[in-house]
Amino acid sequence: MISQKSVYNFNAGPSALPREVLEKAQKELVDFKNSGMSIMEMSHRSAAYEEVHNQAIQRLRSLFAIPENYEVLLLQGGASLQFAMIPMNFLTSGKKAGYIMSGAWSDKALKEGKTIGDVFEAASTKETNYNRVPSLADIQFDDKDAYVHITSNNTIFGTQFQEFPDTGDVPLIADMSSDILSRPIDVSKFGMIYAGAQKNLGPSGVTVAIIRKDLLENANVEIPAILKYSTHSTNNSLYNTPPSFGIYMLGEVLGWMEQQGGLEQIAKNNEAKATLIYDVIDESNGFYTGHAEKDSRSLMNITFRLADEQLEKQFLQEAKEAGFVGLNGHRSVGGCRASAYNAVPFAACQALQQFMLNFQAKNQ
Incomplete structure (x- = not known):
C-alpha cells in the first residue's frame, strides 16, 4: 500500500493528486x-x-x-x-x-x-x-x-x-x-x-x-x-x-x-481552503503581506512575503521540518507560495493556517 507518511503537498505542479485515485x-x-x-x-x-x-x-x-x-x-x-x-x-x-x-x-x-x-x-x-x-x-x-x-x-x-x-x-x-x-x-x-x-x-x-x-x-x-x-x-x-x-x-x-459533487461543490471547497490562508495574511498586521491585490487573488496559488528574507528562510525551513512541501515561491519572484489545487485537502490548509499563526506568535 501507499506509505502513510504524512506530508502537506503544496507544490505548484506537478501537484497533489487525490489519495483515493x-x-x-x-x-x-x-x-x-x-x-x-x-x-x-x-x-x-x-x-x-x-x-x-x-x-x-x-x-x-x-x-x-x-x-x-x-x-x-x-x-x-x-x-x-x-x-x-x-x-x-x-x-x-x-x-x-x-x-x-x-x-x-x-x-x-x-x-x-x-x-x-x-x-x-x-x-x-x-x-x-x-x-x-x-x-x-x-x-x-x-x-x-x-x-x-x-x-x-x-x-x-x-x-x-x-x-x-x-x-x-x-x-x-x-x-x-x-x-x-x-x-x-x-x-x-x-x-x-x-x-x-x-x-x-x-x-x-x-x-x-x-x-x-x-x-x-x-x-x-x-x-x-x-x-x-x-x-x-x-x-x-x-x-x-x-x-x-x-x-x-x-x-x-x-x-x-x-464524487465530490461536481464543480459547484469543488468551487466552494477551494474558496474555503484559500480563505483560511488569506485570513491569516490579512489579519497579521503586516507580518505576512500578499503579493496579489485582493480583487485579483487566486484561489489556486496564494503568494505572500514576510518582513525580510532571513525571516522567510526561517519560515520555509521550519515549515519543511513540520511536513509542508512546496511552499517556496517561484525562483523569479521569491517569497512563499501555497498552491491549494482541487486535490489539496482542507485539512492541509488548516494545518498551514495554524503553522502560520504559530510562527507569527513566536517571531513578532
Whole structure:
C-alpha cells in the first residue's frame, strides 16, 4: 500500500493528486480489470483502452458542461507546445492576435506567437510586477483579429481572472492550466480552452484542448499533420500513441471530482481552503503581506512575503521540518507560495493556517 507518511503537498505542479485515485491506481497497476496487464502495457487500439480513453473525454464533457459544438482533444507536449500550435493553426496570413499579459506564462505564449505571426499586447500589468490582472476595460483588440489569448490563473504571481472579457466574434483562447475545473465556467464564451493536466486534472503528460468546431474548420492547413488540431480531432486523439497511463489517471481524477459533487461543490471547497490562508495574511498586521491585490487573488496559488528574507528562510525551513512541501515561491519572484489545487485537502490548509499563526506568535 501507499506509505502513510504524512506530508502537506503544496507544490505548484506537478501537484497533489487525490489519495483515493492513487490507491485505486496502485491496486490496478499490474492487472487492469483482470486483463493480466497494466494499462501501460495495453495497445492503445484495444477495446479496454478505448473504453478508458472515451470515458475520460465524456467525464470531462459532463463536468465542464462542454457544448456539442466543441471538440475535446487529449494531446501531449504540455501547454508550452500549445503556445506554438495555437498561432500555427489560427493566426492566418493578414491577421493579428492579441495577448493579455498577466504573468510569466502569458509572456512565454506571446514570445512563441511572435515566431509564427503578427501578435501584440492587448493589455498588461507588468509595470506593477503582475500583482493584479488587467481590468477588462483596459483590454484592446480589433474585431478583425484572429484571436485574443488570456491566461486565466497565474501560478507565479498568485492572480486569477474573476471574470472574462467579452470578445464578441473574436475567439477568446484561454490557458487554464492552473485553474481548469476549479470552478464552473461558461465554455461557450471561449473559442478554445487548453490546460496541462499536472495541476488539477492528473499527472503530467496529458494536455486537454477544448476547441470550437468552426475554428477547426477554418484553421491553417499548411502545417505538419502532427501539429494540426484537425488531425487529432479526426482521429479521436489517437493519431499517434497517446500517454495512456496519464489519460487513465485523468479519467479517475474526473471521476473523483464527480464524487465530490461536481464543480459547484469543488468551487466552494477551494474558496474555503484559500480563505483560511488569506485570513491569516490579512489579519497579521503586516507580518505576512500578499503579493496579489485582493480583487485579483487566486484561489489556486496564494503568494505572500514576510518582513525580510532571513525571516522567510526561517519560515520555509521550519515549515519543511513540520511536513509542508512546496511552499517556496517561484525562483523569479521569491517569497512563499501555497498552491491549494482541487486535490489539496482542507485539512492541509488548516494545518498551514495554524503553522502560520504559530510562527507569527513566536517571531513578532
